[in-house]
Amino acid sequence: MFSAAVLAGGQSRRFGEDKARFVYQGRPLMAWVLESFAGAAERFIVSNRPYPEFGLPVHADVKPGGDAMSGVHTALYHARREWVAVAACDLPFLGRGYWGWLLEQAHADPSARLVAGASASGFPEPLAALYHRSLLEDLGHRLDTGRLRLRSLFEEHPARVLPWEGLEARFGPRLFLNANQTEDLPKP
Incomplete structure (x- = not known):
């Protein structure tokens, strides 16, 4: 089992409205990400804004001002499980199978402290990754x-x-x- 945190702390400047609440194919973007966390032992949101409509705890940054790093730090701080799945709120195509597979990879390599997929350019995707709680201090x-x-x-x-x-x-x-503009999302 793992903890799961959705980061919804960005300003959504390019998007033009709150990405987390933007309705895509009948559901807010954040709902898609939360659904991908269905296998988690606990789920919560990291944001400096309230999101009562999702019915989950919302935690403000413990150490604000560090953008996504602040969000990941806050996720590890509040998580109760050893592994913490962290995802940005604008990744609607992550699925439950993705997180299960990452967790399998984490268990297959006991030395790993981070597990992530690489993008097509070869770089790890840090906002769709598993973080071990032992990274909190760092x-x-x-x-x-x-x-x-x-x-x-x-x-x-x-x-x-x-x-x-x-x-x-x-x-x-x-x-x-990820959706930086509404046009980035494929039409149904």
């Missing part, structure tokens, strides 16, 4: 010292990064499609 230190690049965690800690080709074959080409 994330706090990074926030204190202004080291805010999430991808650097994958370079400095034992990580399992799964190649895009296998992910695409298993979960489809839209897996990491």
Whole structure:
């Protein structure tokens, strides 16, 4: 089992409205991500805004000002499980199978502290990843010292990064499609 956190702290400037609440194919984008976490022992939202309509705890950043790093730190801080699935609220094509598969990969490599899929460009997707709670102290230190690049965690800690080709074959080409503008979302 794992904990699961949706990050909904961005400003949605390019999007033009709150991405988490944007209705895509009949449901808010955040609902799609929350559904992908159906196998989690606990689910919560990390945001500095309230989201009562989702019926889940909402936690504001413990150490604000660090963008996504603050969100991941807050997720690890509040999680009760060893592994924490973290996803941005604008990734509607993640599915329950994706998180189950990442967790299998984490258990297959006991030294790993991060597990993520790689994008087509080969870089890990830090906002669709599993983080081990043992990273909490390091994330706090990074926030204190202004080291805010999430991808650097994958370079400095034992990580399992799964190649895009296998992910695409298993979960489809839209897996990491995030919505920066409404036009980014495919029409039904």
